[in-house]
Amino acid sequence: xxxxxxxxxxxxxxxxxxxxxxxxxxxxxxxxxxxxxxxxxxxxxxxxxxxxxxxxxxxxxxxxxxxxxxxxxxxxxxxxxxxxxxxxxxxxxxxxxxxxxxxxxxxxxxxxxxxxxxxxxxxxxxxxxxxxxxxxxxxxxxxxxxxxxxxxxxxxxxxxxxxxxxxxxxxxxxxxxxxxxxxxxxxxxxxxxxxxxxxxxxxxxxxxxxxxxxxxxxxxxxxxxxxxxxxxxxxxxxxxxxxx
Amino acid sequence: xxxxxxxxxxxxxxxxxxxxxxxxxxxxxxxxxxxxxxxxxxxxxxxxxxxxxxxxxxxxxxxxxxxxxxxxxxxxxxxxxxxxxxxxxxxxxxxxxxxxxxxxxxxxxxxxxxxxxxxxxxxxxxxxxxxxxxxxxxxxxxxxxxxxxxxxxxxxxxxxxxxxxxxxxxxxxxxxxxxxxxxxxxxxxxxxxxxxxxxxxxxxxxxxxxxxxxxxxxxxxxxxxxxxxxxxxxxxxxxxxxxxxxxxxxxxxxxxxxxxxxxxxxxxxxxxxxxxxxxxxxxxxxxxxxxxxxxxxxxxxxxxxxxxxxxxxxxxxxxxxxxxxxxxxxxxxxxxxxxxxxxxxxxxxxxxxxxxxxxxxxxxxxxxxxxxxxxxxxxxxxxxxxxxxxxxxxxxxxxxxxxxxxxxxxxxxxxxxxxxxxxxxxxxxxxxxxxxxxxxxxxxxxx
Numbered sequence: 001x002x003x004x005x006x007x008x009x010x011x012x013x014x015x016x017x018x019x020x021x022x023x024x025x026x027x028x029x030x031x032x033x034x035x036x037x038x039x040x041x042x043x044x045x046x047x048x049x050x051x052x053x054x055x056x057x058x059x060x061x062x063x064x065x066x067x068x069x070x071x072x073x074x075x076x077x078x079x080x081x082x083x084x085x086x087x088x089x090x091x092x093x094x095x096x097x098x099x100x101x102x103x104x105x106x107x108x109x110x111x112x113x114x115x116x117x118x119x120x121x122x123x124x125x126x127x128x129x130x131x132x133x134x135x136x137x138x139x140x141x142x143x144x145x146x147x148x149x150x151x152x153x154x155x156x157x158x159x160x161x162x163x164x165x166x167x168x169x170x171x172x173x174x175x176x177x178x179x180x181x182x183x184x185x186x187x188x189x190x191x192x193x194x195x196x197x198x199x200x201x202x203x204x205x206x207x208x209x210x211x212x213x214x215x216x217x218x219x220x221x222x223x224x225x226x227x228x229x230x231x232x233x234x235x236x237x238x239x240x241x242x243x244x
Numbered sequence: 245x246x247x248x249x250x251x252x253x254x255x256x257x258x259x260x261x262x263x264x265x266x267x268x269x270x271x272x273x274x275x276x277x278x279x280x281x282x283x284x285x286x287x288x289x290x291x292x293x294x295x296x297x298x299x300x301x302x303x304x305x306x307x308x309x310x311x312x313x314x315x316x317x318x319x320x321x322x323x324x325x326x327x328x329x330x331x332x333x334x335x336x337x338x339x340x341x342x343x344x345x346x347x348x349x350x351x352x353x354x355x356x357x358x359x360x361x362x363x364x365x366x367x368x369x370x371x372x373x374x375x376x377x378x379x380x381x382x383x384x385x386x387x388x389x390x391x392x393x394x395x396x397x398x399x400x401x402x403x404x405x406x407x408x409x410x411x412x413x414x415x416x417x418x419x420x421x422x423x424x425x426x427x428x429x430x431x432x433x434x435x436x437x438x439x440x441x442x443x444x445x446x447x448x449x450x451x452x453x454x455x456x457x458x459x460x461x462x463x464x465x466x467x468x469x470x471x472x473x474x475x476x477x478x479x480x481x482x483x484x485x486x487x488x489x490x491x492x493x494x495x496x497x498x499x500x501x502x503x504x505x506x507x508x509x510x511x512x513x514x515x516x517x518x519x520x521x522x523x524x525x526x527x528x529x530x531x532x533x534x535x536x537x538x539x540x541x542x543x544x545x546x547x548x549x550x551x552x553x554x555x556x557x558x559x560x561x562x563x564x565x566x567x568x569x570x571x572x573x574x575x576x577x578x579x580x581x582x583x584x585x586x587x588x589x590x591x592x593x594x595x596x597x598x599x600x601x602x603x604x605x606x607x608x609x610x611x612x613x614x615x616x617x618x619x620x621x622x623x624x625x626x627x628x629x630x631x632x633x634x635x636x637x638x639x640x641x642x643x644x645x646x647x648x649x650x651x652x653x654x655x656x657x658x659x660x661x662x663x664x665x666x667x668x669x670x671x672x673x674x675x676x677x678x679x680x681x682x683x684x685x686x687x688x689x690x691x
Contacts, residue, residue, distance in 0.1 A: 011272075011312070035275045039315055046316035046328075047340065186272050186312075 001025040002076045006059065006116060007086025009036040011185040012135065014043070015204020016083060016211075021049035028072045028079070030055045031086075059086055059112045060104070069119045081131040081211055082120055084113055089187045095149040102149050109153035114160055121164055124173045132168075133176035133211050134161050138219065140179070141228045144244045158217075165216060174214030178207050181224040254307055257553055258296040259560030260623045260652055263303035263680055270309040274329055274420040280308075280390040286678035287390070289414040291331060291358030295365065296563040297652030299413050299681035308418055310360055316340065317421055325383060327423040330360030337426075338539075347429040347484065347539070349381035353595075355544050360419045365649040366411030366609040368599070370460035370480075370543070376602030377611050378424075379410035385422035390676030394420070399605075408672035411606025413648060415673045415682060431486030434460070434542040438533045440525070444475030444577055448615075451598045454481045460542075465594040466521040467619065470585045474578065476525060477596070480542075487536040506554045517590045555592075556622045562652055564632055565618040567599060567611065568644035576642035577617060580635055584619070587631045591619040607669045610647040618650070629653060648681060659685035 003020055005013050008029035017027065021044040031037045034056050041052045053075045057064055072079060090105035113134060124130050139147055140154030158177055165175035182188060182197045198221050206220040219225040234242070254266055269287075271278060280287055286305035293300055301307075313331035320326075324346065326337065334348060335355040341347065352367040361367075366379040375381070384398035387409060395417075397406035409416045437458075441447050447463055454461045458481040465477035546552050553561065568576040577596075584591055594617065601613040621628050636658050639646065645662035646654050660666060666686070673682075 036273055039273065039275065039317075042317050043315035046319045186270075189270060189272075 002028075002078055002080050004028040004030070004072050004076070004079050004082045006030045006082070006084045007135075008040055009033060010085045010087070010135075010187075011200035012180065012183060012203050012207070013083060013085035014040050015200045016085075016207040017044055017049075017204075018047055019205055019208035021045075021047040024048055024050055026050040026076065027052045028055065028076050029053070030057055030059070030068065030072075032056065032058050059116075060107055062107075062112065062115050065112075065115050065119055069116070069123070073123070078127070079123075079130065081133070083133045083135075083207065083211070084116055085135045086112070087135065087187070090149050092147055092149055105149050106153050106156075109150060110156040113157045117160060117164055121168060125168060125171045127173075128171045129173065131174040131176060131211050131214055132164075133178060133207065135178045135180065135207075136161065138179050138181050138224050138228050142231055142239070145240075146244065162217075174211075176207075176210050176215055177217045178203075178210065178220060179217065179224065179228075180220045181227070254290060254301075254309075255293060256297055256300050256652075257294050258562055258623075258650075258652060259553060259556075260562060261298055261301075261680075262560075263298065263301040266302055266304070267306040268309050269306050270312050271331075271418070272312045274313060274315075274386075278388065278418075279392070280388070280418070280676055281392070283676075287418075287676055288679045289330070289360060289364070289418050291361035292333065292356050294354055294357045294361065296650045297648075297681060298684065299365075299648050299651070299679055300361075301680040302678065303680045305678065310358060310418075313360075313420070321346075324426050324428065325423055326426050327421060328359060329421045330385075330419040331358050333358055334362065341426055342432045342539070345428060346426045347432070349425055349427045350375040350378055351543055352378075353544065354547055356547060359422050359424070360414075363410055363419060363422060364412060364414040366604055366606040366611070367649075368611045370462045370597065372602070372611060373455045373461065373598060373600030374459060374602070376600065377411075377604045377606070377609060379605045379609065380602065381425045382410065382605075383423045383425055385409070386420045387417040388420055389417045389674050405672055407605060407607045408669055409606075411604065411609035412669070412672070413608065413679060413682065415677045415679065417674045417677065429484040431484055432539050433485050433487050433536050434482040434539055435485040435487075436480060436482035436535050436537050436542060438528060438535070439479040439481075440476075440528050440531050441479055442473065442476050444574065444581070447475060447477065447479065447596060448574065448598075450479045454479070455598065455600070457483075459483050461597065463596045464524070465581070465596050465617070466525050467581055467584050467591045467594040468518050468521050469525075470582075474585070475581055477594075478525065478528060482537075482542060484539075485536060506557050513590065517592050520592075556620075559623040559625075561623055562621045562628060562632065563618065563650035564621060564635065565610075565616060565647040565650045566635075566639045566644045567614045567616040567647075568639060568642045569612075569614045570598075576638060576644060577615060579638050579642075580617065583631070583634060583638065589621060589624065589628055589631045591621055593620040594618070607665055607672075608648070608663055610645065610649070612645070614644070618647075648685075651681070654685065656685050656687045 003025050007013055009031040037054045044052055087109050095102040134157055136158040137154035139151040140158045143151050161175050161177045168175055180203050183200055183203050184197045185200055203220045210218040283306050287308055288302040290300055290307040290309050310331040313329035315329045317327040334357055350369040350371050352369055362378045366377045368377045387395045387397055395402050439450055461481045463477050463479040469476050596617050598615050599611050604611050
């Protein structure tokens with residue numbers, strides 16, 4: 001299995017990668033920080049990975065995406081699966097006061113995904129097999145007053161992936177949308193932990209299974225499907241008064 | 245807490261004492277700039293919180309949660325050397341190395357400890373008489389000090405700091421990664437023999453006879469038995485093996501269940517424990533049994549019940565482990581067993597083992613030649629504390645010492661008598677590092 005992971009130093013992506021490494025997968029890892037990428041590489045190597053190729057890139061530089069995908073195909077010869085996992089949790093208060101910050105958060109969490117998916121879709125449509133997985137979020141299921149900048153970006157990813165799934169299913173390519181709830185990672189280090197928080201390992205293992213099976217939309221852990229189902233049912237005129 | 249570590253509370257395993265406010269700072273990357281000097285108050289590394297008392301707690305200070313440091317770095321199968329980050333657990337290591345024919349050089353009774361914690365407490369196991377402590381198999385590690393210095397420590401390089409950090413209770417700095425020597429084994433199964441013994445003298449005979457031929461030895465003691473039954477129990481010994489037929493259900497070690505709630509504190513009382521002990525002792529009908537078992541139930545019987553400490557209810561429990569030198573060991577052990585059986589205070593688990601004379605590398609290491617007994621006491625307030633104070637005096641009178649990783653209550657005076665080298669050790673402590681335990685036994689208040 002030849003696997004490209006974009007945002008490979010994310011704790012969730014790394015946990016998913018460990019599962020593939022135990023199967024002897026080969027990796028093309030993309031991240032911003034070369035030291036962190038190297039730490040992930042060595043870990044996967046010990047756990048049984050085949051070749052692990054590293055590529056350092058700031059993904060907000062959209063102009064580089066085409067070259068990135070080309071480099072991945074050059075290095076690996078082919079790709080069986082791609083996991084797109086990078087992201088930031090923007091400071092909502094700051095975003096509200098600063099258009100630049102809002103647009104930057106939207107670029108990182110939505111536009112980069114749309115750009116990468118568009119480039120990958122053509123290749124996968126032609127090869128007529130494989131799997132593209134994206135990490136969206138439960139936050140993308142409904143706009144909340146406290147976190148709608150992040151939510152809107154992740155919602156855009158979900159919606160885009162949904163349409164792409166319909167298109168690529170004709171070519172036998174799976175598009176998997178992962179919607180994690182709260183996960184205990186560096187991204188949420190500043191948040192107060194509650195019993196709904198899951199470990200990156202739990203979510204990573206779920207991603208591995210979902211990608212192997214080519215599932216459609218996966219909530220991780222599973223109970224978020226029901227929490228979000230209820231949250232979506234609340235009428236807007238009630239929802240807008242809740243402080244969520 | 246689950247095996248791979250999502251944690252909601254930063255307590256110790258005995259859940260006594262409870263420490264109030266502690267800040268937590270997770271450590272995510274070994275090569276990132278981590279400016280310890282900028283954190284307010286004292287800091288202390290925290291792995292999976294399996295120390296029983298307060299040596300892993302830092303009331304009023306900050307815990308450096310090392311569980312995200314869970315990456316492997318290298319596994320040299322030619323030399324049998326494994327390098328990994330400090331938060332990697334023994335369970336993670338076993339999952340990697342057992343299928344490749346290797347095993348840990350020695351292991352404590354739970355695999356849910358981090359390698360950083362195993363070094364900081366210089367843990368020991370059932371093969372101490374052959375392998376010595378965990379620290380014997382540590383070839384080097386990297387230590388981050390609060391002044392930003394990163395030091396590679398090994399028996400040859402920064403040797404004093406190496407010796408101070410092994411068994412150093414996390415006080416000498418933050419271990420970022422470590423390298424250990426792993427062991428080739430005949431197979432991931434244990435050919436196990438279990439022998440019933442009727443008295444403490446019989447225990448010593450079996451133990452002496454076993455150490456030659458068996459890699460692993462230990463015994464369970466019924467510490468409520470009195471009179472001529474004093475010190476009766478079951479002796480377990482075994483060697484690594486590949487059985488001719490693989491026992492069924494031997495595939496993946498799995499946890500049987502999680503203790504869902506705390507039992508009420510009265511669930512473990514004199515009557516229930518007496519009945520359990522008696523039944524357990526009598527459950528073995530013949531004097532000697534033979535069985536081949538997977539490594540997991542042999543080394544980690546309690547890991548099968550996640551959160552087993554909840555058995556003891558809300559007040560928590562105290563562990564008590566001491567070692568006394570060989571020469572006088574029989575009288576000390578007998579004295580202590582007699583005190584316990586007369587006190588009416590219940591000890592549920594009692595584990596007896598003879599340590600070998602392989603020297604421990606750590607300055608403050610607990611294991612030393614002699615016989616060690618580990619006991620569990622549900623916390624019943626003053627009555628429990630008074631009994632343990634009496635036991636301290638017996639241990640001290642016989643030239644023994646207590647195990648800091650299991651302690652929540654020994655006096656500063658006794659600690660300093662048990663570990664007279666503590667002042668020499670203290671010179672290697674990082675000034676930014678401290679723990680609730682250390683402040684208690686050295687009677688200094690930090691800031």
